[in-house]
Amino acid sequence: MAKVFIAYASRTNKTKKIAQVLKEIFEEKGHEADMCDCKEVENAGVLENYDILLFGSATYHGDMMQPMKTFLFLAEKANLKDKIGGAFGSYGWSGEAPQRIHDTMEAIFGMKMPAKPLKVKQVGQKPENLAPAFVDKILSAL
Numbered sequence: 001m002a003k004v005f006i007a008y009a010s011r012t013n014k015t016k017k018i019a020q021v022l023k024e025i026f027e028e029k030g031h032e033a034d035m036c037d038c039k040e041v042e043n044a045g046v047l048e049n050y051d052i053l054l055f056g057s058a059t060y061h062g063d064m065m066q067p068m069k070t071f072l073f074l075a076e077k078a079n080l081k082d083k084i085g086g087a088f089g090s091y092g093w094s095g096e097a098p099q100r101i102h103d104t105m106e107a108i109f110g111m112k113m114p115a116k117p118l119k120v121k122q123v124g125q126k127p128e129n130l131a132p133a134f135v136d137k138i139l140s141a142l
């Protein structure tokens with residue numbers, strides 16, 4: 001059983017909904033998953049208690065939301081090297097945020113990133129349909 005941590009930044013709760021769907025899928029597969037708004041994380045040390053960490057943000061003005069940027073500076077203080085990571089987010093048309101988070105987790109934190117970022121378009125896509133394949137990819141790196 002893996003311990004999974006899911007942190008999100010979301011303005012109208014669509015990225016939060018993706019986080020909830022991810023949490024449910026990991027739990028259905030017998031893993032332990034904690035989820036929170038990234039603004040609630042005060043201590044980077046807690047991140048080291050997890051095997052898999054998923055960070056998500058909606059895209060606004062071509063970028064991740066400010067709370068996710070602040071959170072990534074905090075997460076830099078933890079030793080996440082070689083932990084398994086993933087990035088996700090809701091978007092309208094371009095969806096830059098998940099890829100930027102993914103790249104930061106890989107390049108700066110030295111995490112293993114087995115899956116392409118999970119991008120869920122606000123109109124016409126449902127996290128319930130896209131998340132299972134993303135989770136399977138993530139779990140394949142355990």
Ligand SMILES: Cc1cc2nc3c(=O)[nH]c(=O)nc-3n(C[C@H](O)[C@H](O)[C@H](O)COP(=O)(O)O)c2cc1C
Nearest residue numbers: 010011012013014015058061062091092093094095
């Ligand atoms: C002012 C504004 C700017 C936005 N900028 C972008 C953008 O640059 N690229 C994009 O893909 N979506 C953009 N969106 C769409 C949001 O990413 C989309 O509504 C998303 O589902 C919001 O997720 P959230 O509910 O987690 O905040 C923008 C939306 C608003 C209201």
